[in-house]
Amino acid sequence: xxxxxxxxAARYRLLHLLGQGSMGTVWAAHDExxxxxxxxxxxxxxxxxPAAAADELRERTMREARAVAALSHPNLVxxxxxxxxxxxxxxxxxxxxxxxxxxxxxxQGCLTEKQGxxxxxxxxxxxxxxxxxxxxxxxxxxxxxxxxxxxxxxxxDFGIARNVAEATMTARGITLGTPAYIAPEVxxxxxxxEAADRWSLGATMWAAMAGEPPYVGKNVMQTINxxxxxxxxxxxxxxxxxxxxxGLMRKDPxxxxxxxxxxxxxxxxxxxxGTDAFEVRESVxxxxxxxxxxxxxxxxxxxxxxxxxxxxxxxPIAQRRERGRVATTFLLVAAILLFIAGxxxxxxxxxxxxxxxxxxxxxxxxxxxxxxPTAPTLQPRTASAVTAIGxxxxxxxxxxxxxxxxxxxxxxxxxxxxxxxxxxFVSDTGAYEVxxxxxxxxxxxxxxxxxxxxxxxxxxGRFFGGEKVITPNLAGPHSEDSIQFVYKTVExxxxxxxxxxxxxxxxxxxxxxxxxxxxxxxEQEDEARVRLFDAIASTFAPV
Numbered sequence: 001x002x003x004x005x006x007x008x009a010a011r012y013r014l015l016h017l018l019g020q021g022s023m024g025t026v027w028a029a030h031d032e033x034x035x036x037x038x039x040x041x042x043x044x045x046x047x048x049x050p051a052a053a054a055d056e057l058r059e060r061t062m063r064e065a066r067a068v069a070a071l072s073h074p075n076l077v078x079x080x081x082x083x084x085x086x087x088x089x090x091x092x093x094x095x096x097x098x099x100x101x102x103x104x105x106x107x108q109g110c111l112t113e114k115q116g117x118x119x120x121x122x123x124x125x126x127x128x129x130x131x132x133x134x135x136x137x138x139x140x141x142x143x144x145x146x147x148x149x150x151x152x153x154x155x156x157d158f159g160i161a162r163n164v165a166e167a168t169m170t171a172r173g174i175t176l177g178t179p180a181y182i183a184p185e186v187x188x189x190x191x192x193x194e195a196a197d198r199w200s201l202g203a204t205m206w207a208a209m210a211g212e213p214p215y216v217g218k219n220v221m222q223t224i225n226x227x228x229x230x231x232x233x234x235x236x237x238x239x240x241x242x243x244x245x246x247g248l249m250r251k252d253p254x255x256x257x258x259x260x261x262x263x264x265x266x267x268x269x270x271x272x273x274g275t276d277a278f279e280v281r282e283s284v285x286x287x288x289x290x291x292x293x294x295x296x297x298x299x300x301x302x303x304x305x306x307x308x309x310x311x312x313x314x315x316p317i318a319q320r321r322e323r324g325r326v327a328t329t330f331l332l333v334a335a336i337l338l339f340i341a342g343x344x345x346x347x348x349x350x351x352x353x354x355x356x357x358x359x360x361x362x363x364x365x366x367x368x369x370x371x372x373p374t375a376p377t378l379q380p381r382t383a384s385a386v387t388a389i390g391x392x393x394x395x396x397x398x399x400x401x402x403x404x405x406x407x408x409x410x411x412x413x414x415x416x417x418x419x420x421x422x423x424x425f426v427s428d429t430g431a432y433e434v435x436x437x438x439x440x441x442x443x444x445x446x447x448x449x450x451x452x453x454x455x456x457x458x459x460x461g462r463f464f465g466g467e468k469v470i471t472p473n474l475a476g477p478h479s480e481d482s483i484q485f486v487y488k489t490v491e492x493x494x495x496x497x498x499x500x501x502x503x504x505x506x507x508x509x510x511x512x513x514x515x516x517x518x519x520x521x522x523e524q525e526d527e528a529r530v531r532l533f534d535a536i537a538s539t540f541a542p543v
Contacts, residue, residue, distance in 0.1 A: 014029050026041050038093065073130075075153060102141075113269060116205060116209050139200070140181065141178045184251055189407065219430035221405060372531045381397070397539075398434075409422045417450065422436065439512060442508075443510075447480060448482075448508070448513070482505065483506050502517055516540045
């Protein structure tokens with residue numbers, strides 16, 4: 001491999017590939033200065049990310065990694081350093097020969113009570129240490145819990161993974177983690193808090209003891225709908241851990257067990273001192289790098305100053321904790337970077353960073369297409385597209401299937417577009433989606449051409465033409481004529497590509513710009529244009 005033996009930042013020599021995902025690559029490496037084995041994560045720019053956003057991602061990686069480097073705990077994978085090489089950020093971390101909890105579950109089905117107690121105690125301790133430093137994890141799941149070959153349990157992708165991704169995630173307005181493990185309030189667009197981490201810990205342990213996630217749907221939207229509206233399932237196979245798991249998975253964040261109480265209740269169930277809950281595995285020895293010792297002349301000068309530490313503690317801990325509650329709002333304004341997709345990863349980042357739909361390619365949408373709704377089944381529904389800044393207005397009405405799930409999303413602005421609010425209506429099969437997007441105060445500084453340019457920028461190399469059709473204007477003042485255009489996108493690899501047609505009606509209304517978009521499988525494009533898009537878009541009106 002061409003990366004083999006490559007030297008990063010004149011210090012870290014890449015030895016062999018450990019894993020690769022859509023957002024990054026991880027190598028085992030050798031620290032030439034301290035002469036130890038480390039793990040190096042190279043962060044990939046998401047497909048379609050504009051240069052300005054990539055610069056922001058790079059800067060956040062460098063800044064946030066230095067902050068997270070202050071975390072030190074036996075149950076956390078330690079971050080050693082963050083460097084730039086050829087303009088790209090690399091994160092240097094502790095190398096832990098291990099398997100993820102997800103891999104362990106695949107091998108043995110589910111955990112024993114003692115194993116579950118050991119994992120629950122370790123992850124709770126790791127989260128408590130991070131929460132004290134004002135950092136939330138945002139994606140606790142089996143894939144981010146490591147079972148080391150020597151039996152230790154460590155939580156990985158902490159802090160830096162979340163903070164780096166937030167720049168990209170916020171640009172799309174999504175703050176979700178992995179669907180089966182996200183807290184209900186987060187799935188509805190609420191803030192990711194320490195309580196949300198506790199829910200995810202409970203869901204992770206639910207899966208660890210039952211051998212499957214607590215919420216399973218045919219696709220992403222069905223899973224999210226179950227998390228939000230479904231009953232919390234009773235833990236299966238959890239034994240004496242069941243009350244703790246149920247205590248963590250309370251719909252009301254204020255009612256969830258504290259991490260202190262979790263550890264107190266788990267303590268009597270832990271393995272006896274000196275025993276291991278997990279079988280100690282013989283690790284494959286890492287290659288030993290032998291370097292000749294340099295000859296030191298009697299009058300040789302001292303080595304150059306290696307530079308500043310990756311982080312500086314400038315305030316007493318007590319003061320930093322006080323400031324942490326305010327600073328956290330800014331440090332955590334950004335959402336999730338998943339370097340390795342071994343257990344599925346955070347579903348939203350990899351698709352939305354590229355401007356892709358939330359809907360994944362499923363057998364139903366690719367092979368067996370569902371029956372299109374008919375006009376008589378469409379019912380008037382009212383919703384509100386209000387941005388986080390609390391602007392006035394935003395209420396609208398349109399006809400859509402009454403059974404389709406609805407959720408709201410906030411999108412931060414960028415160089416082209418201002419912040420916006422989006423309301424999604426998604427069919428129960430995940431095949432069809434209606435999105436109503438509102439840009440408050442779009443006018444007078446922008447035009448519709450600004451929006452269409454932004455759409456094409458989201459799909460570089462994947463935007464397959466469009467047609468513009470002048471449509472009737474909404475009632476009320478407006479700055480320019482509304483338009484309608486159609487474009488097609490291809491998501492995924494050619495072997496399992498998901499082809500979708502997007503019908504968009506762009507409507508000025510006062511100083512606002514509204515966009516009504518209907519997304520359907522391309523195989524049903526002609527039929528869906530009449531039976532869905534024309535039937536739905538024609539009924540849209542601000543209230």
